[in-house]
Amino acid sequence: MKKIVATIIKEWILLRRDLGGLMLLLIMPAVLIMVMAMVQDAPFKDYQQIRFELLLADNDGGMLAEEIKKGLRNSRNFQLVDSLEGKPLTEEKLKTLLENGTYTVGIVIPSGATAEIVNSANSVANNISQKLGLGGTLPTREPRNNMDVALYFDPVSKPTFRTSIRFALDKYITASGSKMLVERITRLSKIADDTAASQQDVARLFQGIGIREAELNPKDTDMRHINSVQHNVPAWAIFGMFFIIIPLAGQLIRERDERSALRVLLIPNAHRMVSVGKISFYTLICTVQFYIMFAIGYWAMPGLGLPSIYLGQHPMVLLPVALAIGFAATSYGYFVGTVFKTANQALSFGSISVVILSAMGGIWVPVELLSPVMQKISLLSPLHWALDAVHQVILRDRGIEAVLPNLAVLWAFGFALWCIAIFRNNARSQSIQ
Amino acid sequence: MPAAIEITDLHKTYKGALVPALDGLSLQVQPNQVVGLLGPNGAGKTTSINVLCGLVWPDKGTARIHGKDCVADALAIKKMLGVVPQQIALFSNLTALENFYYIGRLYGLGDKEIKARAGHLLERLGLEKHAGKRVGRYSGGMKRRANIIASLLHQPEVIILDEPTAGVDVQSRAMILSFLKEYRAQGKTILYTSHLLEEAEQLCDEVVIIDEGKFIVSGQPNELVQKTPGCRRLEDVFLHYTGHSVRD
Numbered sequence: 001m002k003k004i005v006a007t008i009i010k011e012w013i014l015l016r017r018d019l020g021g022l023m024l025l026l027i028m029p030a031v032l033i034m035v036m037a038m039v040q041d042a043p044f045k046d047y048q049q050i051r052f053e054l055l056l057a058d059n060d061g062g063m064l065a066e067e068i069k070k071g072l073r074n075s076r077n078f079q080l081v082d083s084l085e086g087k088p089l090t091e092e093k094l095k096t097l098l099e100n101g102t103y104t105v106g107i108v109i110p111s112g113a114t115a116e117i118v119n120s121a122n123s124v125a126n127n128i129s130q131k132l133g134l135g136g137t138l139p140t141r142e143p144r145n146n147m148d149v150a151l152y153f154d155p156v157s158k159p160t161f162r163t164s165i166r167f168a169l170d171k172y173i174t175a176s177g178s179k180m181l182v183e184r185i186t187r188l189s190k191i192a193d194d195t196a197a198s199q200q201d202v203a204r205l206f207q208g209i210g211i212r213e214a215e216l217n218p219k220d221t222d223m224r225h226i227n228s229v230q231h232n233v234p235a236w237a238i239f240g241m242f243f244i245i246i247p248l249a250g251q252l253i254r255e256r257d258e259r260s261a262l263r264v265l266l267i268p269n270a271h272r273m274v275s276v277g278k279i280s281f282y283t284l285i286c287t288v289q290f291y292i293m294f295a296i297g298y299w300a301m302p303g304l305g306l307p308s309i310y311l312g313q314h315p316m317v318l319l320p321v322a323l324a325i326g327f328a329a330t331s332y333g334y335f336v337g338t339v340f341k342t343a344n345q346a347l348s349f350g351s352i353s354v355v356i357l358s359a360m361g362g363i364w365v366p367v368e369l370l371s372p373v374m375q376k377i378s379l380l381s382p383l384h385w386a387l388d389a390v391h392q393v394i395l396r397d398r399g400i401e402a403v404l405p406n407l408a409v410l411w412a413f414g415f416a417l418w419c420i421a422i423f424r425n426n427a428r429s430q431s432i433q
Numbered sequence: 434m435p436a437a438i439e440i441t442d443l444h445k446t447y448k449g450a451l452v453p454a455l456d457g458l459s460l461q462v463q464p465n466q467v468v469g470l471l472g473p474n475g476a477g478k479t480t481s482i483n484v485l486c487g488l489v490w491p492d493k494g495t496a497r498i499h500g501k502d503c504v505a506d507a508l509a510i511k512k513m514l515g516v517v518p519q520q521i522a523l524f525s526n527l528t529a530l531e532n533f534y535y536i537g538r539l540y541g542l543g544d545k546e547i548k549a550r551a552g553h554l555l556e557r558l559g560l561e562k563h564a565g566k567r568v569g570r571y572s573g574g575m576k577r578r579a580n581i582i583a584s585l586l587h588q589p590e591v592i593i594l595d596e597p598t599a600g601v602d603v604q605s606r607a608m609i610l611s612f613l614k615e616y617r618a619q620g621k622t623i624l625y626t627s628h629l630l631e632e633a634e635q636l637c638d639e640v641v642i643i644d645e646g647k648f649i650v651s652g653q654p655n656e657l658v659q660k661t662p663g664c665r666r667l668e669d670v671f672l673h674y675t676g677h678s679v680r681d
Contacts, residue, residue, distance in 0.1 A: 006538035014526050259520035263536060263583065266486055266522075268511035270539040 003270060007277025008284075014251065015285070021247035025289055029240025030296055037232040037297075037306055054165075055098070055106035056082040057091045062114025064176045068107070068149075071172035078168070098152050105165055106152040116147045117180050125184035136188045149173065229301050233309050234390040235363045237293035238383055241286045241325055242358070245333035245350040248282050252337030253346055275422060279330050286326030287319075294318070313397040321393065321403055324410040325386040331414035331421070332382070338421035357381040362388075385409045435500050437591055437622035438462035438485065443494035445480055445646075454480040455491065456646035462639075464499075467613065467623040469637035469654075471630065473675050477646040478626045479519065482593050485624075486516045498591055515589030519596045521576040522583070525569030529560060529579045532568060533586060540587040547586065554582040558612060574605030581609065591622045598632060610636055634667040642674050649674045 015021060054072060058065040072080045081103070082089050094106040122138040129136060149169060153162055255261040264270050297309030311318065333350070340346035358364060360374070361383030367375055378384045389406035392398040438461065445455040455477045462468045472478050483489040484496045487507035496503040498510050523532045530551065537547035555561040558578040563571065568579055577597060584592065594613070598606045613636060617623055627633050633640055634654045641651040650657065654667050661670045 002541065003539050006535055010524070010527065010531070010535045013531060014524070017526050255524070258525055259518060259522040260524045262488075262518055262520070263522035264539065265488060266511060266514075266516050266518075266584075267536070267539045268508045274539070 003273035004277040004280060007274045008281045011278060011281040015247070018247065021250075024243060024246055025240070025285060026292060028243070029236055029289065029293055032240060033233055033236045033293055033296055034300070034304060036236055037228045037301060038304060040228040040232055041306055052078055052105065053081050053103055054078045055089060055094045055103050056080055057089045057094045057106070057108045058082060059091065059111040060109045060113040063180070064114040064117050064173070065109045067176040067179070068109065068169065068172045071168070071175070075168065077164075095152065098154055101154060104154040104157050104161075107169065108150040108152070110147055110149065112144065113147055113149065116144060117177055118184075119143060121177065121180040121184045124181055125188050128185060129188045138184055138188065227307055229297055229306050229309050230394060231366065233293060233297035233301075234394065235358075235387055237290050237297075238325055238386045238390070239354070239358050239363050240293065241289055241386075242329045242332065242354045242383060243351070244282055244286055244289075244326075244329050245336050245354065246347060248278075248330065248333035249337030249340070249346040249350050250343055252334065253340070253343045257343075271425075272422070275334070275418075279327070279334060279418065282330040282333065283323060283326040286329050287322045290318075290322040290325065310394060312393040312395070314393060314399045317393045317398075317400050317403060318390070320400065320407060321386075321389045324389070324407045324414075325382075327414040328382045328386065328410040331417040335417035335421045338424050358383050360384065361386070382410060382413045385413075436461040436497075437464040437466070437499060438468075438624055439495075439497045440481065440485075441495050441497075443481065443484060443496060444492045445477075445484065445489060446492060453646050455484070455494075457494070457648075458643060458646055459494075459648055460641050460643075460651065462622060462624055464622050465617065465620050466638045467617050467625060467636055469633035469640040470624055470626045470643065471633060471640050471671060472626075472643040472649075476644045476675075478643065479595060480646075481643075482516065482595055482624075482626070485510075485593060486514055487511060512587070513590045515584040515587065515592040517581050517584045517592065517594040517597050519599065521568070521580050523568045523576070523579060526567060528565050528567050529555070529571075529582070530564040532579070532583060536583050537586045542587065550586050550588070551582065554585060557615075558582060559608060574601040577601050577605060578609065581612070585616075589621070591624070592616070594623065594625045596627055597625070598627065598629065606632070630666070630668045630671055640667065642671060644675045 056065075056069065056072070058069070069080060069082065072078045084093065091108050094108060097103050098106050119140055120143065122140045123143075126137050126140060151162075151166065151169065153165075252261075264274050294309060294311070298311070299308070302308045336346050336350045336353075340349060358381075360378050361367070361381035362370070362378060363383055367378050367384060367388075370378060385406045389403040389410070392402045392406070396402070440458055440460050443455045443458040444453060446453040454475075458477060458481060460470075470478050470481065480489060481496075484491050485498065485503055487503055487510055490504055498514060501509050501513075503510050523529075524535070527535065533551040534544065534547055537551070538544075542550075551564075552561070555564050558581065560575060560578055560582070563575060568576060571579060577600075581594070581597060597613075598609055601609070610632065613623060613625070625633070625637065637654060639651060640654055640657065642649040650670075652660070657670045658664050658667060661673050664670045664673055
């Protein structure tokens with residue numbers, strides 16, 4: 001134990017004197033987190049928080065147009081623009097604005113669209129009335145063609161965005177049709193029988209089953225949604241933690257080159273204890289690094305106009321998670337510093353491999369967006385297990401039991417590399433000349 | 434009384450090497466003696482030292498220190514052995530005192546013990562004023578002296594020095610040699626390698642000349658000079674036995 005503590009003290013003195021290394025460990029990831037969170041803030045908001053401005057030219061002026069407008073206005077995703085400079089928007093103006101790229105979506109409701117829905121509802125109501133023997137009939141005519149609501153998109157709009165607008169619009173049109181049908185059936189039943197059910201009663205019969213978006217945990221529901229802070233703070237904190245390999249591997253190689261590592265080999269029982277001391281020290285440094293990054297996410301992000309990071313219902317679970325990530329990162333650094341002979345080899349391999357493992361592990365792009373093959377490959381990256389563990393806590397509000405598999409993988413990864421490093425070091429000492 | 438150091442029929446060939454580093458080497462060092470292990474480059478001096486301190490395992494043969502086997506009793510050997518490597522085996526970004534505290538703690542010494550021992554050795558080797566300076570900023574001679582102090586903190590019975598005066602100025606060399614004589618006077622055994630034969634002649638009770646991993650000759654320096662025809666100095670004896678061809 002004394003040897004481990006002595007090594008921790010010595011490592012602390014060395015790190016304190018290595019300003020470049022300290023900057024790399026603390027300032028670089030902090031800057032990275034802030035820059036990436038700000039850069040990715042808009043893309044994350046695109047599909048979650050931003051209200052899209054949506055143009056609407058109403059050539060109908062009837063109930064259908066009103067229903068669509070009402071639905072769009074009530075939606076959290078759209079901001080309806082149906083007039084400009086006090087004048088109602090025309091179809092020509094709408095197309096010009098879309099072509100200019102000023103707006104991305106436009107809806108044109110054709111003239112007579114409401115009349116067409118009324119006609120359709122009357123036909124259905126008459127049909128039902130006839131079958132039920134209610135007696136009354138409503139006026140109908142032949143349906144007209146080309147009565148579709150037109151949707152115009154900026155050519156750069158993404159397919160998912162187009163689909164979501166189409167679904168929203170389809171919902172409003174269907175709702176209008178249903179409402180009109182209810183109103184027509186009610187009217188027919190009143191003709192036949194004064195004591196018939198009211199329009200609300202019939203509407204209730206038509207309502208059937210609705211859809212309600214429910215929260216798994218009703219507390220803090222707004223905060224649990226993924227945003228650029230929730231993704232970037234843990235992702236780049238983990239990325240920064242794995243960059244511990246630069247100072248650690250560099251130091252191991254320097255100690256080997258300047259032969260101070262040889263001194264340790266000459267002392268009884270020192271080598272393994274020094275190794276434990278080094279791993280413990282750098283694991284602690286990584287953990288501190290993790291908490292500093294989260295502190296930035298919690299306190300500094302709101303100052304940059306970004307949301308504060310949400311730590312989940314079990315924030316204490318982040319401690320074993322941080323320790324496991326720190327251990328995996330430190331062991332990786334120890335491995336790289338032991339296996340490679342020169343600092344150039346180790347630092348080049350180390351930094352490039354962390355970038356590759358981070359890309360595989362969902363640091364750059366969430367794993368869910370990767371192809372199925374890449375999702376399987378991502379399991380090979382310790383950064384994937386690290387990020388997933390943090391997400392379990394801060395996005396899914398899970399406790400320690402949910403992160404145990406991740407912790408097991410991270411500790412196993414760390415121990416495996418550490419053992420290989422010790423084995424390699426023993427083999428190398430046998431070839432000292 | 435058993436020999437302090439006893440090497441018997443030691444063989445070692447490194448992986449990929451064409452010739453053996455040690456080829457049946459045998460030698461003995463009696464307690465309380467200073468013995469010079471001499472030989473040209475590649476003679477097997479450093480490999481012999483590495484075997485003695487447990488860094489390299491021999492392919493064949495035995496190496497013992499005070500009767501303990503260097504492979505089977507590696508831990509016990511490390512406790513009784515102080516090795517001053519050819520290179521400066523210190524942390525260059527730590528001060529000398531920080532180095533000594535760290536190394537002393539690794540040897541299991543208490544801070545008070547380290548302070549007393551390091552203080553004495555720093556004073557004896559003229560480094561007391563520079564103890565708070567980083568080793569990386571030391572001159573060559575200061576580094577050599579600090580390297581010796583680090584190896585003696587645990588007060589070993591046997592000291593092995595691999596070219597302890599290489600590249601140092603005359604004053605530092607004189608200080609190191611006088612210190613080693615003083616240390617030997619405390620009843621310690623010293624095995625020492627050097628290419629400076631005049632220095633060996635001055636310091637050693639006995640020299641052992643080895644070449645190509647084999648024992649060549651041993652004896653007191655002046656005895657060897659007298660015994661070897663046409664030789665007036667130890668250097669002549671050395672060249673007589675190892676030849677004039679350059680070793681690379």
